[in-house]
Amino acid sequence: MTADEELDTSRPVPRVLAPAGELDMDSIGPLTTEIETTLARHNSLVLDASGITFGDSMFLRLVLSTHHQGDLRIAAPSPAVTRLFRLVGADTVLRIYPTLKDALAA
Secondary structure, three states, X not given: OOHHHHOOOOOOOOEEEOOEEEEOOOOOHHXXXXXXXXXXXXXXXXXXXXXXXXXXXXXXXXXXXXXXXOEEEEEOOOHHHHHHHHHHOHHHOOEEEOOHHHHHHO
16 A cells, blocks of 8 residues: 555545444344444444454344445454354355455455
């Protein structure tokens, strides 16, 4: 990345959300609200998934519906998230990046 690209303000900068811990039907509410609020204001969102230790079907549903609503990028998924996405084949449709920096640069 060149200095010009780093200072390029013509491209919208995506909002980064970095949830941590277990995301299941009992705990997904705040993240759902945060994503809905973000998508209402921005079309681009990076989900830093490095701190997620567990995700159930409600988490998966939220990720897939967010993917259909706007520009969702998944950054640095934890092993648990990577396994979930691979298990259901979501890794073939989602935009997944190994690092937050890569997701922001995409």
